[in-house]
Amino acid sequence: MRLExxxxxSWQRRLIPPAAAILATFVIAALLAQIxxxxxxxxxxxxxxxxxxxxxxxxETLNRATPLIFTGLAVAVAFRAKLWNIGAEAQxxxxxxxxxxxxxxxxxxxxxxxxPLLALAAMVAGAGLLLGPALLKTRLGVDEVVTTxxxxxxxxxxxxxxxxxxxxxxxGMGWPKSPRLNPEARLPRxxxxxxxxxxxxxxxxxAVAIWLINTRTTLGYEMRxxxxxxxAAQFAGIPVTKVILKTALLSGGLAGLAGYSEVAGLxxxxxxxxxxxxxxxGIVVAMLALLHPxxxxxxxxxxxxxxxxxxxxxxxxxxxxxxxxxxxxxALLLMVLAILLSKFRLRRD
Amino acid sequence: MDILDILLSASFWxxxxxxxxxxxxATLGELICERAGVLNLGIEGIMVAxxxxxxIAVWAGLPLWGGVAVAMLTGMAFGLLHATLSVPFxxxxxxxxxxLTLLATSLTFYTYxxxxxxxxxxxxxxxxxxxxxxxxxxxxxxxPALFSQTPLTYAAFLLAAICAYTLYRTPVxxxxxxxxxxxxxxxxxxxxxxxxxxxxxxxxxxxxxxxxAFLTLSAFDSFFxxxxxxxxxICIALVVxxxxxxxxxxxxxxxxxxxxxxxxxxxxTAIGALxxxxxxxxxxxxxxxxxxxxxxxxxxxxxxxxxxxxxxxx
Numbered sequence: 001m002r003l004e005x006x007x008x009x010s011w012q013r014r015l016i017p018p019a020a021a022i023l024a025t026f027v028i029a030a031l032l033a034q035i036x037x038x039x040x041x042x043x044x045x046x047x048x049x050x051x052x053x054x055x056x057x058x059x060e061t062l063n064r065a066t067p068l069i070f071t072g073l074a075v076a077v078a079f080r081a082k083l084w085n086i087g088a089e090a091q092x093x094x095x096x097x098x099x100x101x102x103x104x105x106x107x108x109x110x111x112x113x114x115x116p117l118l119a120l121a122a123m124v125a126g127a128g129l130l131l132g133p134a135l136l137k138t139r140l141g142v143d144e145v146v147t148t149x150x151x152x153x154x155x156x157x158x159x160x161x162x163x164x165x166x167x168x169x170x171x172g173m174g175w176p177k178s179p180r181l182n183p184e185a186r187l188p189r190x191x192x193x194x195x196x197x198x199x200x201x202x203x204x205x206x207a208v209a210i211w212l213i214n215t216r217t218t219l220g221y222e223m224r225x226x227x228x229x230x231x232a233a234q235f236a237g238i239p240v241t242k243v244i245l246k247t248a249l250l251s252g253g254l255a256g257l258a259g260y261s262e263v264a265g266l267x268x269x270x271x272x273x274x275x276x277x278x279x280x281x282g283i284v285v286a287m288l289a290l291l292h293p294x295x296x297x298x299x300x301x302x303x304x305x306x307x308x309x310x311x312x313x314x315x316x317x318x319x320x321x322x323x324x325x326x327x328x329x330x331a332l333l334l335m336v337l338a339i340l341l342s343k344f345r346l347r348r349d
Numbered sequence: 350m351d352i353l354d355i356l357l358s359a360s361f362w363x364x365x366x367x368x369x370x371x372x373x374x375a376t377l378g379e380l381i382c383e384r385a386g387v388l389n390l391g392i393e394g395i396m397v398a399x400x401x402x403x404x405i406a407v408w409a410g411l412p413l414w415g416g417v418a419v420a421m422l423t424g425m426a427f428g429l430l431h432a433t434l435s436v437p438f439x440x441x442x443x444x445x446x447x448x449l450t451l452l453a454t455s456l457t458f459y460t461y462x463x464x465x466x467x468x469x470x471x472x473x474x475x476x477x478x479x480x481x482x483x484x485x486x487x488x489x490x491x492x493p494a495l496f497s498q499t500p501l502t503y504a505a506f507l508l509a510a511i512c513a514y515t516l517y518r519t520p521v522x523x524x525x526x527x528x529x530x531x532x533x534x535x536x537x538x539x540x541x542x543x544x545x546x547x548x549x550x551x552x553x554x555x556x557x558x559x560x561x562a563f564l565t566l567s568a569f570d571s572f573f574x575x576x577x578x579x580x581x582x583i584c585i586a587l588v589v590x591x592x593x594x595x596x597x598x599x600x601x602x603x604x605x606x607x608x609x610x611x612x613x614x615x616x617x618t619a620i621g622a623l624x625x626x627x628x629x630x631x632x633x634x635x636x637x638x639x640x641x642x643x644x645x646x647x648x649x650x651x652x653x654x655x656x657x658x659x660x661x662x663x
Contacts (some may be wrong), residue, residue, distance in 0.1 A: 002659050346438075
């Protein structure tokens with residue numbers, strides 16, 4: 001068997017496989033829900049109403065989507081240049097740590113100055129954390145997948161140390177938790193009284209900014225060229241190493257912003273469960289969005305809706321909320337397959 | 350206790366061998382996949398699935414070796430999925446592997462909650478007990494370290510020997526290695542690169558799952574969610590450290606496990622009181638990165654690793 005590219009795929013050819021992938025995801029979820037003793041159709045109703053059924057639910061979904069937009073963008077930027085950054089989880093925590101360190105009194109500035117400064121510092125922290133693996137890749141050829149993955153474990157242990165040592169809240173009744181941010185370091189809410197913070201707006205702005213970088217700047221062009229064929233890019237005079245390092249800084253910075261937005265916008269303090277795997281889910285978000293920055297926003301909303309909906313479905317129907325994780329992992333695998341099938345056909349020989 | 354005392358104690362080396370055993374299984378599994386040209390990043394999830402499926406099978410009444418077989422079959426099923434997506438369809442091995450890890454992990458946790466909805470702590474099983482090999486177990490130092498282990502540990506070393514023999518002394522091994530070095534040459538011989546690579550990924554994934562099952566059936570007697578805890582990723586580093594050779598990979602796993610056993614013991618010494626325990630827990634991961642850096646200059650990577658093969662295409 002071999003793959004044969006289709007010269008000019010028809011619209012059916014481009015549309016049907018991705019649609020079938022989404023449908024198959026729901027069929028798998030329905031079967032699994034049935035096994036767990038739930039009624040498959042009421043399950044999807046419960047997920048939908050849990051994610052979008054009330055003002056509270058919608059705000060919860062938007063809040064959950066915010067870090068996913070940042071980590072999704074971080075992964076999308078990196079993967080587009082074939083820099084396999086699987087370390088967004090650690091970079092997120094790096095941004096969060098810096099936000100807490102500087103936002104609990106170390107920088108005594110008014111909010112309009114402090115907030116942008118904290119965002120910048122979080123970006124630098126996230127970027128710095130990815131720079132190591134990126135340099136190991138460009139200098140020594142060490143695969144960044146494994147190094148960024150291992151960094152996740154190392155950095156989480158480091159955060160655990162900070163929360164039990166230097167960053168521990170003296171008023172925290174012994175819990176591993178940082179002190180709360182000063183009020184000036186908190187991101188205000190978009191509308192008074194509604195539980196949605198400016199981190200969401202910042203995420204949208206970031207998505208547009210990445211889209212502009214991708215489509216309107218030399219760097220955006222170079223990142224794509226390196227991703228498509230690094231050798232050809234080198235031959236065409238693109239400084240491949242520099243482009244990879246710039247990509248790493250951008251990607252790590254975006255993941256750092258996720259940590260900043262979660263701490264300054266939502267939680268107000270750092271704990272070890274700040275992120276329930278936002279860094280890893282960012283990979284699913286980016287792939288579902290086909291690495292397109294505006295697509296990332298919609299994919300993050302979709303993924304967040306499934307997570308929030310599954311939480312409330314699980315409480316109501318007793319089907320484990322891990323169903324959401326299964327749906328997303330299947331969607332990821334089925335979608336990459338669907339995209340291939342919309343461009344290639346499998347031929348027997 | 351002095352470091353030297355630790356290093357000369359039989360219980361330390363027995364622990365090192367025990368810690369190395371699951372790593373040996375999974376590293377051999379990854380090595381077989383990579384030798385055939387496929388990077389299998391599903392390893393972490395496959396180990397989780399193997400740990401759970403082997404344990405739940407024994408809990409449901411199967412004998413211990415039945416649990417090992419169930420784990421192996423579970424791993425092979427996930428391996429079939431990985432192989433189908435990454436070999437004939439040639440999808441990005443990075444994306445497929447990460448996706449498979451997410452899928453296998455979430456399916457495992459889901460099944461756990463469905464099978465055991467009410468439990469606050471997971472039930473225990475009767476795990477593999479150490480078996481003292483007659484005569485050899487009486488040797489000083491080596492006896493307790495090497496020959497008083499559980500049967501699954503002996504199986505790990507046996508598997509390493511079989512893998513080394515198969516890879517270097519049999520036609521099957523030659524075909525696997527050639528598929529990872531020069532697939533066009535394999536195709537020119539009239540062999541199917543697709544079949545060889547798929548077979549390697551399925552077999553290797555089975556071994557990874559047994560590595561996971563070692564944790565629940567031999568090292569401990571129960572299943573916990575964060576049980577595998579990055580061991581899969583460490584095994585990927587061990588394959589590189591072992592220069593894609595079974596013998597060196599086993600030595601690497603033992604060396605690595607010795608450091609792990611050492612850090613556990615150092616935590617209880619005077620040094621351990623001074624240094625935060627998180628630093629000790631970080632050591633295995635830092636060590637893995639160092640291993641990758643040290644070995645990076647040697648060009649022994651299978652030439653066609655991560656290169657999809659499409660017949661008739663140059």
